[in-house]
Amino acid sequence: MSCDTPGYLDVHAHFVTDSYVRQARAAGHELPDGVPAWPTWSATAHLELMDRCAIETAMLSISSPGIHFGDDTAARRLAREVNEAGAETVREHPGRFGLFASLPLPDVDGALEEIAYAYDDLNADGVILETNTHGNYLGNGDLEPVWAELDRRGAVVFLHPTSPVCWERSALGRPRPMIEFIFDTARSVTDLLMAGTLERHRDLTVIVPHCGGALPVLADRIDGFMNMFMPPRPESPTAVEQLGRLYYDLAGPALPRQLPALLGLAGTDRLLYGSDHCWTPAAAVQAHIAGLDSAPAPEGAVSWRALTTANARRVLPRTPRRSTESPS
Template identity: 70%
Template structure:
């Protein structure tokens, strides 16, 4: 009897390995930039220049870095520049522009729709339009809108509706209202964005928004900003000052562990390990922050992430974060 060696499965081809899903990717339009500049945002958040963006340039960057899909959103300063009616028109305009890109390249792009907060009625109208007409994958919310933070009771109807739809909510930082004093003349994304991210999530915790709406899927950017090193301090203060009516002490750490976190930014070698002391690897997502992050910096970031230790045996950062993203955003598997 002739013995044959057992067959050894061949390694999957490059085409069989799913590329990154980029949940923190931005776009701009000429009319959006014109509107922001007209409202005084000539140097957005202290950055010297507005970025340029095109589908072709974005796809080239994605192909070079093994990114299969990018979920587009408008970054800071958002769409509300002081006038509710103008903000509603601008939100509709950028959302329709993003949706056209998704329709043209359905396997390469997704969309987190912008809302004209703090205009609650306008936001509710845009939620309905974005999900029911544009098939958006979720929404993007700035950490504050003219000083109205996400836990503000005026925004409760917005979170109630998003929770009813079991929506994905991508939080994006913007300048705090006190940036003139706190930023010390330096670009606000360097430090202010990190702390405003933490401030917005802390506000959601203390307002009870996350507990009231467990169906929300929330993505926190930049490895959670300052949250990983503040989590125990926040938890201690919540237990001191927020006793539950049923006698249970609120657990900030448990609530933070339910959230999703993208790893955009210079997060290696220090910030990402800190996040892994708070969040399970199943909650981590890839983010490039393109087009606000220049292409060369995106290349460098993805190389540094790929070189970092992976917290799951047998996984790569690509397989880990992409698997997480596809569970969160199942339309992207189509």
């Protein structure tokens, strides 16, 4: 790859720590979301994959099942622990990693405290919010103080799916990331639309994973139901317009079918690259990038790599570029 070809900026990358996995297992997540095993992670191995795939920077976050296992005090403690671990990794590898901090939702007071610490002390790049926590979805009115504070800070909010509370019946014994994650993403974003959260808080930058999940094919249906069942407000944007203002990462099997559907909803300036590593194995990450790098770019773009990286640098403007002298 030529030296003037940009390295991807990966907005959907995960890490785990031994302590986090131990605490999650103790809380009953031995097989997280029905996946056969927990992944292992190290900054060294992650960087080796990034170098093989020409990924310049990866934004680290904790994936599902999140950090709240039923006890507010324990969740506050675990949020602080993983956020400090992520921030340390960022400091140790300048220009290679960023951090989306975890919040102990649905504990509102704990979340507000952690937002302040993550931004003011850890210099986090944004926050990650699970699509639901113990059945509390993101449009829940109790979470309004959290959204207001994130909006005040002009935060980047990365949404991540998790298992719905009904997974024992709906997943049919299969790994929940296959189908349940996709529909829980649609469920939570729809909740934000119906609650008016996205309309009230327009200074947020919201990133929806996995090409928007089921949203591209459900957008018109959601819009129609909002028109039928919500009080008419002619000045308000439609659901489709609001969805078009969000950002979408391309993690998962974006091609050949899901990405074209997303392009019908969101413009090319709303698309970002995501690997979903370490939950997605290295070989699958390499195959996904090879597919994107070989796919024809949309009109007006040099490549998917150049397009998504330029978009990500606009969304995350303070993400430093690695110099040739920076350690990796």
